[in-house]
Amino acid sequence: MKFLLVGDVVGNSGMSILKNNLKEIIKKESIDFCIINGENSASGRGIKEKQYKELLELGADVVTMGNHLYYRKEAAKLYEEEERLLIPANVTNLKGKGSIVVEKNGVKVAVINLLGKVYMGEVNNDFVTCPFKEVKKQLEILKKDSPDYIFLDFHAEATAEKKAMGQYLKEDITCLFGTHTHVQTSDEEIIEGSMAYITDVGMTGPKDSVIGLKTEIALARFVTGEKIKYECSESEPIFNSVIVTTEDNTKKPVSIKRYNI
Ligand SMILES: [Fe+2]
Numbered sequence: 001m002k003f004l005l006v007g008d009v010v011g012n013s014g015m016s017i018l019k020n021n022l023k024e025i026i027k028k029e030s031i032d033f034c035i036i037n038g039e040n041s042a043s044g045r046g047i048k049e050k051q052y053k054e055l056l057e058l059g060a061d062v063v064t065m066g067n068h069l070y071y072r073k074e075a076a077k078l079y080e081e082e083e084r085l086l087i088p089a090n091v092t093n094l095k096g097k098g099s100i101v102v103e104k105n106g107v108k109v110a111v112i113n114l115l116g117k118v119y120m121g122e123v124n125n126d127f128v129t130c131p132f133k134e135v136k137k138q139l140e141i142l143k144k145d146s147p148d149y150i151f152l153d154f155h156a157e158a159t160a161e162k163k164a165m166g167q168y169l170k171e172d173i174t175c176l177f178g179t180h181t182h183v184q185t186s187d188e189e190i191i192e193g194s195m196a197y198i199t200d201v202g203m204t205g206p207k208d209s210v211i212g213l214k215t216e217i218a219l220a221r222f223v224t225g226e227k228i229k230y231e232c233s234e235s236e237p238i239f240n241s242v243i244v245t246t247e248d249n250t251k252k253p254v255s256i257k258r259y260n261i
């Protein structure tokens with residue numbers, strides 16, 4: 001099977017490159033299953049029903065979130081009600097699903113979403129439990145559905161936290177893909193022939209920006225310390241993703257490749 005994993009979609013710029021390309025990529029690359037991180041799809045902050053529905057229509061099978069899940073009050077209802085929308089399983093102060101099993105073409109694909117705890121900025125760590133303990137709980141819950149494949153979107157800042165999680169889960173899941181930094185790493189690998197891994201898938205959003213934000217605003221905040229309200233850049237988009245191919249009999253990953261436009 002072929003799985004397409006798309007990094008944080010940022011604002012109108014990110015949504016537009018998906019609208020122009022995603023269906024074609026899915027067809028051309030014979031993608032069987034697509035997971036998209038949508039935490040910045042609504043003007044860079046969070047997600048609304050509009051973007052969630054559009055992502056599904058464009059070909060996402062599951063949409064994941066991250067630390068931007070608190071920005072929009074109306075999103076709380078989506079987290080509770082929308083079947084294919086995940087929030088990090090270790091967040092304790094919002095209701096929603098932290099994992100899911102989707103049956104597609106006779107194959108059961110599980111997806112887990114987790115938040116890191118290291119250098120996560122404004123997130124109140126009091127409401128985020130240990131991702132290492134939480135992931136084992138989620139794996140236990142998923143066992144009853146006997147999934148053929150298990151994917152984890154580990155939304156975290158610190159490389160070491162993601163690398164450690166990769167080592168922790170290398171015998172348990174099909175693939176760990178990192179999100180959140182908006183910069184794609186080039187360390188994709190199949191760990192010990194067992195689990196596909198990449199520290200960060202990257203960003204699908206405005207290239208001329210500071211990880212999606214308007215450059216002049218980001219610079220002002222760093223250079224002069226002015227607290228100008230963040231705004232999403234509307235510049236030309238880039239598309240960052242990886243494609244993971246698995247072997248049908250063993251269910252093990254055989255390749256992980258970065259796929260960018
Ligand atoms: Fe993000």
Ligand SMILES: [Fe+2]
Nearest residue numbers: 066067068180
């Ligand atoms: Fe994030």
